[in-house]
Amino acid sequence: MKVVAFKRELQGTGASRRLRNAGQTPGIIYGGEAAPQLIAVDGNALWHALKKEAFHGSVLDLEIDGAAQQVLLRDFQMHAYKQLVLHVDFQRVDASQKIHTKVALHFVNADVSPAVKLSGAIVSHVLNELDVTCLPGQLPEFITVDLSKLEAGQSVHVSDLTLPEGVTVVAHGKDQTVATSSIPRGAAAAETAAE
Structure with a gap:
């Protein structure tokens, strides 16, 4: 631009x-x-x-x-x-020096994940952006988070993401959670009552 x-x-x-x-x-x-x-x-x-x-x-x-x-x-x-x-x-920015910046996360396929489709879970986005370092020419506009294999009660972590070539995540301690899926309390109570 x-x-x-x-x-x-x-x-x-x-x-x-x-x-x-x-x-x-x-x-x-x-x-x-x-x-x-x-x-x-x-x-x-x-x-x-x-x-x-x-x-x-x-x-x-x-x-x-x-x-x-x-x-x-x-x-x-x-x-x-x-x-x-x-x-x-x-x-x-210098084309030969790495930059440290935040990149937006785009969440896709939440509606077709087993967590939502089969279990009626709700997917919560824990992170909306990610700290990365890369050369200016390799800076992605966004990073895609694929939720198609997310099961109920599971989480997606930073280590599960597929990063573009040359992009590395700046670690802030342990492996950060990106998104989680959980079954709503009311839905779980209704399911046990039906049994």
């Missing part, structure tokens, strides 16, 4: 307020060899781009004065109740 930004010289509360009133969003680019750079992005285009999952989980081409550089979206602040992005942060 491509983002067009403009250099900005002024900083501070007043300058940022004037930018927002003009339909722009203040931001910053940092990381890499170059010094941090203050930028302004079209507020409306940024608002719509933030609604796309690919904008959050992929390497972006940021163009300033005709020169493009590769960046990752690192942070953004939203207004409490207005449809307004207050500030946005981008980090430069």
